[in-house]
Amino acid sequence: MKQHNYFVYITSNPTKTVFYVGITNDLQRRLVEHRENRGKPETFAGRYYCYKLLYYERFTYVQHAIDTEKELKLMSKEEKVALIKSLNPRMLFLKVVD
Numbered sequence: 001m002k003q004h005n006y007f008v009y010i011t012s013n014p015t016k017t018v019f020y021v022g023i024t025n026d027l028q029r030r031l032v033e034h035r036e037n038r039g040k041p042e043t044f045a046g047r048y049y050c051y052k053l054l055y056y057e058r059f060t061y062v063q064h065a066i067d068t069e070k071e072l073k074l075m076s077k078e079e080k081v082a083l084i085k086s087l088n089p090r091m092l093f094l095k096v097v098d
Contacts, residue, residue: 006065008072009056010084013049016091019080020050023069027056028096053094055084 007027011020011034022045024030031053040046059065072080084091 004060004062006059006062007056008059008065008068010054010072010080011045011050012052012054014052016052016054018048018050019054019077020045020048021069021072021080023065025062027053031096053096054091055088056094056096 004025006023006025007030008021008023009027009030011022011031012018020034022030031051034045034051037043037046038049038051045051057065057068059068072083075083081091088094
């Protein structure tokens with residue numbers, strides 16, 4: 001496996017009632033895409049305005065990121081909230097710094 005940076009992340013709408021789990025190799029770019037797609041019905045994240053970052057993990061290997069994304073997608077809403085709060089107790093929206 002080739003080493004790179006991969007991110008599994010959770011975004012939410014401004015009222016934190018809907019969560020979106022995704023994977024990317026460029027978190028900054030992906031968040032811009034989510035922001036630009038807000039309100040567009042063609043995508044889940046766009047339809048539900050899930051463009052605010054609440055949680056992310058960085059991985060070196062893509063397969064580890066894929067496996068984690070699958071696990072997170074299977075979690076209940078309550079489990080996702082608990083995961084987010086484990087690293088972001090106040091569930092503040094995060095900014096990605098280069």
